[in-house]
Amino acid sequence: MKCPRCSSDDDRVVDSRTSADGVVIRRRRECLECFMRFTTYERIEESPLRVIKKNGERVRFDRDRILHGMLRACEKLPVSMADIEEAVMRVEGRCQGEYDREVPSSVIGSLVMDELRQLDQVAYVRFASVYREFKDVGQFMSELETILDEDVDGLEVPGLAAAAGEAPPSVEPSTRPVDPGHPPDSRDGS
Numbered sequence: 001m002k003c004p005r006c007s008s009d010d011d012r013v014v015d016s017r018t019s020a021d022g023v024v025i026r027r028r029r030e031c032l033e034c035f036m037r038f039t040t041y042e043r044i045e046e047s048p049l050r051v052i053k054k055n056g057e058r059v060r061f062d063r064d065r066i067l068h069g070m071l072r073a074c075e076k077l078p079v080s081m082a083d084i085e086e087a088v089m090r091v092e093g094r095c096q097g098e099y100d101r102e103v104p105s106s107v108i109g110s111l112v113m114d115e116l117r118q119l120d121q122v123a124y125v126r127f128a129s130v131y132r133e134f135k136d137v138g139q140f141m142s143e144l145e146t147i148l149d150e151d152v153d154g155l156e157v158p159g160l161a162a163a164a165g166e167a168p169p170s171v172e173p174s175t176r177p178v179d180p181g182h183p184p185d186s187r188d189g190s
């Protein structure tokens with residue numbers, strides 16, 4: 001595999017993971033020339049999987065979109081990148097395994113929610129609040145109650161208990177701007 005930095009052809013595989021159903025293999029590689037590490041995915045190439053959107057439109061299955069959605073849901077939470085990548089692989093694997101060529105976007109959403117529910121309850125609620133487009137606070141609260149009912153053991157959602165008892169929670173994760181990382185115009189040049 002050609003190194004993306006120095007184009008050398010020599011690399012070694014440092015880690016290899018297979019999705020549960022064996023549909024996708026992820027390999028972490030290290031260039032033997034410049035020691036850059038990069039990731040490759042190996043999957044069966046048949047007809048490309050397509051996604052059926054709510055309006056019936058078909059678009060290419062885009063694993064990066066799923067990854068980014070999950071990363072955003074897990075932002076600032078104690079969830080490792082490896083766990084998220086494995087979750088994305090399972091979602092992709094299940095879509096390919098259970099759907100022939102076209103998978104409804106609602107199925108992908110449910111699969112992602114299942115994965116997030118396993119990874120982190122806060123991430124799950126964040127994603128669910130965006131994905132399910134809650135009409136009102138009541139609907140959002142009933143979703144939270146469902147989670148609380150299902151998963152009483154080991155549930156750690158800061159602020160959730162308080163929110164369940166009193167004033168409506170601010171349903172803000174979807175509207176919160178992404179942290180730019182560096183403040184704009186921090187140099188004054190003089």
Ligand SMILES: [Zn+2]
Nearest residue numbers: 003006031034
């Ligand atoms: Zn290299």
